[in-house]
Amino acid sequence: KASEEKAMEDIVVEAYGPEGVSLIIEGITDNTNRSISEIKHLLTENGAKIANPGSVLWAFEKTAEGWQPKFPAEISEDGKKKVADLIEALEEHDDVQNVTPSF
Numbered sequence: 405k406a407s408e409e410k411a412m413e414d415i416v417v418e419a420y421g422p423e424g425v426s427l428i429i430e431g432i433t434d435n436t437n438r439s440i441s442e443i444k445h446l447l448t449e450n451g452a453k454i455a456n457p458g459s460v461l462w463a464f465e466k467t468a469e470g471w472q473p474k475f476p477a478e479i480s481e482d483g484k485k486k487v488a489d490l491i492e493a494l495e496e497h498d499d500v501q502n503v504t505p506s507f
Contacts, residue, residue, distance in 0.1 A: 410434035415499070417443050418460035421452040421490050423483035426460040426506035428471050431499040439499040446497060450490040463506060473506040 415436055417429040433439035444454050464471040479487070484507070491503045 415439060416461075418455040418457060419443075419447050419452050420455050420460070421447075421450070421505065422486035423477070423479040425477050425479060425483065425487050426455075426463050426473070427452070427487075427490075428460060428464055428504045429494055429500060430502045430504075431497075432501055433499040439497075442497060443494065443500065446493050447490070450493055451486060452490055460506075464504065470502065471504040473504075475506070477505075477507045479507060 412432050412434055413436055415431045415433055417431070417440060419427040419429060421427050429443060431439060431443070440454075447453055463474055465474055466472075487505050487507075491505065494500050494503050
């Protein structure tokens with residue numbers, strides 16, 4: 405069976421969540437198309453959408469601790485709750501390792 409193992413690949417998905425919050429979704433997968441499709445479905449179910457590559461990353465800086473927003477977003481408490489629910493749904497997916505919002 406070991407010879408059938410597929411190579412694992414890092415993925416980074418950029419997205420916009422509730423109230424326009426930018427999200428960086430990092431994961432690892434053996435099937436990029438499947439993972440991105442499933443992540444896109446989770447985003448849609450939670451009022452979010454996938455962004456074009458590069459449209460979100462510019463607003464973050466990669467540090468030793470991970471991604472940090474350069475321009476933290478101001479959003480309502482309701483928006484923060486929706487984003488928290490979205491992050492929870494994404495992080496329950498086996499392929500998703502980390503989700504960083506822009507606030």
